[in-house]
Amino acid sequence: MEAKAYGGALGFPSDICLNKIGRKQSAFATRTVYGMKVIDLQCRTLLTAHKIRTFMGLSHSCKDHHATTFGSSYSRASFDEDWLLKMKGDKISSHLDGRSVFLVGMMGSGKTTVGKILSEALGYSFVDSDKYVEQTIGGTSVDHIFSQCGENFFRDYESEALQKLSSMRQQVVATGGGAVVRPINWEYMKQGVTVYLDVPLDALARRIAAVGTESRPLLHFDSGDAYTKVFVGLFTLSKKRAQSYASADVTVSVLDIAAALGVDDISDVTPTAIAAEVLVQVEKYIHGNTMSMQMFP
Template sequence: MEINVIHFHPTRNPNFSSSFFNFHGLRTFPISSSFSHKPYNFPSTKSTIPPPISPTFPTRISSRANQLPGARTSPVEHEPSFALKNKAIDISYELKGTSIFLVGVNGTMKTNLGKLLADVLRYYYFDSDGLVEQAAGGESAVRAFKENDEEGFRNSETEVLKQLSSMGRLVVCAGNGAVQSATNLAFLRYGISIWIDVPLDMLAKETMECRDQLPSTLAISTSDSFTEELAKLANLYEEMRGGYATADATVSLQKVASKLGYDSMEMVTTEEMAIEALNEIEKLTRVKKMMEAAARPF
């Protein structure tokens, strides 16, 4: 069955170049009507997406410790701090609706940070891997898709990024496919990309705890130890590090913890990471403004 990965009408500004430092802003986009590019074929006959896909409006999350490892999004609403909201307001004008792409090894901190940034900036939140999974018909279907048709799977990742990059006012948690090809990296240049760098041992511990918390009927059948899980993440990191490093900025959990004088990196909150991310975005917008001023004729 032939389906559209996402059904959005793109509103790319014709004055917007492929580099962040030359952007002139992106407009707010409507969440309806079909995307004009040719859809990809997915192998499962049950693969359907309800048109149109609505954006995810972020649930407010608890900002204090226990974000890592093994933390979950809190169902209790937590109002972002005054400092965080003020920082978001300060940079919103210069940001001009430019989308933000978060890259790095997937984990709770990256996901929660994306949702919180979307909340304070009044953006829409998307997970690119989640869109591919939804299009393929679920987690098991996308796993089979990847194993049976690697090229088709990579094409679907590219199509998702292509459509997301044509829009404004998004925070996107990008999967590893976003940094695995020059084409996908080029799509990230339509926004601001930030590498969310979390220590691998914390991510491995989180993965193990998540696995242990699954009901026995849903538990993943694996005998991987912490050491084996850490080795897998290390291999993945080495493979992806070059792509991660092309991001416009890096927000390191370790550096934030050191900057704040914390004894443990687990003390760093999502809000503190969000403030650091907004500081990096502010630096980029300031540099862009200076470059535009320098390019003006006297």
């Protein structure tokens, strides 16, 4: 199951040291600092929207993006991103011909968050395979299944779930991190398009350590600081799964997205930007397959 804390949230300072300056000065300082924050956020939001437009290979007029208030600028940029994703999603969904999209990747890579955005863009349903298994076993959590019945028991139900989900159309499926370890699961997932979300282990470790490992049965260790325990656990798992992840039809690198958008910290790459890149790469994959079929009928 995916970590809920994903980079990209923006906020303002809760106080401006009111106890150190007078009432009139503090009011002025608040307006000044808050105003600067608003202007900065406007610029960053609109710039991100523009970069995503370029990133997705789409063009859209910016002549009416010179809003003078925070509310109008932010809503315009948000609408712009949603509109672009939906337009790109509609185009790609017609070429998918009903095939589902299966997201694979390490725990904490954002499969659930990105998957929900993708499903809306494509007009598909969204399914979290871990949640699907939990519902199948009467609402029992994955962590409880692991601790009481063992990993193999869970993997059997996971394979059963993927078999059922692979027979359904027009779905975005966020799989569990270890779904790739069984070859039979690839037979099921390859009935759709498989997408690997590639996120550096350091970023995953920081993200998971920040929210805790209670729902991560494969990362339970007795000693060590949270970050170190998570990183070591992820490193061990990634070595076992690297070759399996490489079997995905499409790989989306968050590092590459950050470089394209000019973002220094990959935690600032938003789920929207990742979803946009997934659509771009899926389109390339579909186009490549179509060309191959035409060349080698």
